[in-house]
Amino acid sequence: MTLPRTIIGFLLAAVAMIGPLASGAFAATNAKPIEVKGEIIDTWCYLSGVMGGPDAVVGSAHHTCALWCAAGGIPVGVRAEDGTVYMVLKIKGEDPLAQTDTIMEIQSNVIVAKGNHYVRDGVNYLVVEKVVANEGITNKNHEDFGPIPGFAVPEEE
Amino acid sequence: MPTRNFMTWLAAACLLTASASAMQAQDFSKGSNANELGLTGEAKAMFSGKVVDILCELSGDCPPNCGGGNRNMGIVRAADNKLIVVAKNAQFEFNGPVDDLLPYCNKTVDVDGLLLSDDSGFDAKVFMAQFIRLSGEKEWKKADLWTEAWEKRNPKVTGEGPWFRRDPRVIKQIDKSGYFGLGHEVDEQWRKENE
Numbered sequence: 001m002t003l004p005r006t007i008i009g010f011l012l013a014a015v016a017m018i019g020p021l022a023s024g025a026f027a028a029t030n031a032k033p034i035e036v037k038g039e040i041i042d043t044w045c046y047l048s049g050v051m052g053g054p055d056a057v058v059g060s061a062h063h064t065c066a067l068w069c070a071a072g073g074i075p076v077g078v079r080a081e082d083g084t085v086y087m088v089l090k091i092k093g094e095d096p097l098a099q100t101d102t103i104m105e106i107q108s109n110v111i112v113a114k115g116n117h118y119v120r121d122g123v124n125y126l127v128v129e130k131v132v133a134n135e136g137i138t139n140k141n142h143e144d145f146g147p148i149p150g151f152a153v154p155e156e157e
Numbered sequence: 158m159p160t161r162n163f164m165t166w167l168a169a170a171c172l173l174t175a176s177a178s179a180m181q182a183q184d185f186s187k188g189s190n191a192n193e194l195g196l197t198g199e200a201k202a203m204f205s206g207k208v209v210d211i212l213c214e215l216s217g218d219c220p221p222n223c224g225g226g227n228r229n230m231g232i233v234r235a236a237d238n239k240l241i242v243v244a245k246n247a248q249f250e251f252n253g254p255v256d257d258l259l260p261y262c263n264k265t266v267d268v269d270g271l272l273l274s275d276d277s278g279f280d281a282k283v284f285m286a287q288f289i290r291l292s293g294e295k296e297w298k299k300a301d302l303w304t305e306a307w308e309k310r311n312p313k314v315t316g317e318g319p320w321f322r323r324d325p326r327v328i329k330q331i332d333k334s335g336y337f338g339l340g341h342e343v344d345e346q347w348r349k350e351n352e
Contacts, residue, residue, distance in 0.1 A: 029215045044244045047274035047283055049197035054276070063338035065251070067330050068321040073253025073303065075229045075244050083278035087229065087242060089212040095227035097255060099310065104330050108338050118215045121239045122280035125215060137338045142347060153336040153344065 034117035036126065038080035039110050039139065040103075042069035043087065046079065056148050059139030063108040064152040070107050073097050078113060078126055086117070086126035093129070110135040183236060191270050191287050192247075198275030198282065204268060205292055206232040206241070208261040214240060223262035226306075230258045232268060232284070241272075245285040251321055252303035254286050265292040270300070 044050070045057040045065060056062065058079065070076050076096055078086045094102050112133035118125040147153040185202035193201065211231045213219035223230060232241045246254040247270070268289050272282035288297040307320050314323050321327060335344040 031216060043283065047197065047244070047276055047279060048199075048285075050194070060337040060339055060343075064327075064331065064336045067327050068251040068324075069253075071321070071324050071327050072251040073226075073255050074251065075242065075253070079278065083276075085276065085279040087211075089215070089229060095224055096229060097224075097253070098227045099326070101326060101329065104326050107330070116216075120215060121241075123240070123242060124279075125211070127212070127216075140337075140339065142337045142339075142343075146347070146351065147336060153347070155348075 029118045029120050031116035031118050031127070033115075034126070035112065035114050035132070036078060036080050036086060036117075037110065037112045037133075038078040038084075038086070040066075040088075040106050040108060041077050041079045041085070042066040042074060042107075043077040043085065044069055044074045046077070046085065051148050052145075055141065056145045059108060059141040060137050061142040061145040061148045063137065063142075065148060066107045067104060070103050076103055076107070078111070078128075084124060086124045088126050088128060089118075090115075090127045092131060106131065106134060108137045108139075110138045185236075185272070189269050194271065194285075196271065196273045196285075199271050199273040200282075202270060202272040202284065204232075204234050204236060205265060206234040206236075206268075207265050208258050208263065209233055209240070210262070211240065211242065223259060226255050226259055228255075230255055230262075232258075232266070235265070242281070242283045243268075243286050244283040246300040246303055247285070247287040248301050248303055250304060250319055252301075254300060254303075256302040256306040257286060257289060257298075257300035261289070261291065266290060267292050267297075268300075269297065 039058055041058055045062065046054060051057050051065060076088045078088060088096055090096065091103055094100060096103055111131050113126065113128040114132050115129040116127040185204045186200060189201035189203040191201045193199065209231055210219065210223035210228045212228055231243055234241055243254040243258060246252050246257050266289055268286050270287040271285040274282050286300040289300050290297050304320055314325065316323050335341045337343050
């Protein structure tokens with residue numbers, strides 16, 4: 001039997017709509033090798049807008065807050081140059097919430113990371129095997145915004 | 158003409174498609190008592206699901222007890238099998254959710270809180286867990302365990318003030334490169350310009 005083109009089209013559309021739902025049923029996701037350049041960010045402040053717009057909650061202006069959030073166990077991300085946000089699930093072999101200095105030392109830095117990339121339900125995840133380059137903090141936006149939040153820099157030491 | 162079997166299959170496909178669309182647009186706010194905060198793309202959300210170690214869920218790399226507090230955690234939502242990243246607990250001092258979720262590792266819970274974000278580079282919502290309970294229990298627990306857990310992790314830390322001013326890892330980095338991360342000279346220059 002030969003199916004009319006309209007029916008075939010309908011079936012393809014139905015499969016395309018069901019696909020994303022069905023994909024969630026598979027627990028394990030295939031990893032793909034990736035090299036990504038971007039800034040290490042605090043995902044909560046960046047995604048929630050709690051401290052202001054996305055231009056203010058990155059770079060030097062937000063550095064101290066980003067340290068607080070990383071120490072506080074809030075997921076750290078990499079914001080790539082194209083704006084994609086990757087959730088970091090491991091950094092140089094360490095779990096991201098381990099009580100070490102690894103993630104703290106590169107907070108707000110622009111890095112080039114090599115590792116594995118997972119995608120599930122719209123979220124990009126990154127397992128960083130190696131930081132192959134580190135440009136430090138390149139976004140000196142404290143000159144525009146001051147510290148974010150304002151109390152991040154105490155008035156006197 | 159299409160056969161009867163084919164028509165039956167087509168009807169099933171239509172039903173599945175309709176169900177999928179309805180689920181993708183599902184509203185989880187019904188019954189929620191979450192506190193609204195006016196955050197980006199915010200929506201109240203109460204749902205049930207399994208608490209997971211995210212990396213374990215994605216890769217099969219599964220240490221005992223969801224990584225014992227060292228790993229990011231999420232909830233696989235029962236209604237649609239989506240993996241929801243939990244980014245925050247209910248406290249307002251830069252606190253993550255892991256200490257509140259860890260007691261429920263691989264168990265099914267009900268959570269109440271906020272889904273948020275509409276960033277173009279992040280095609281999902283993250284969750285702020287405000288209340289949590291084991292599924293089947295009546296009483297909700299506020300998701301506010303982080304600060305107490307920090308005190309236990311840092312028994313030698315003394316002094317006054319909030320944890321984030323006293324945390325040894327934070328202090329070490331600020332001592333090394335200042336509040337803006339660019340050196341103490343930059344901090345001093347900013348202070349002079351903004352006296």
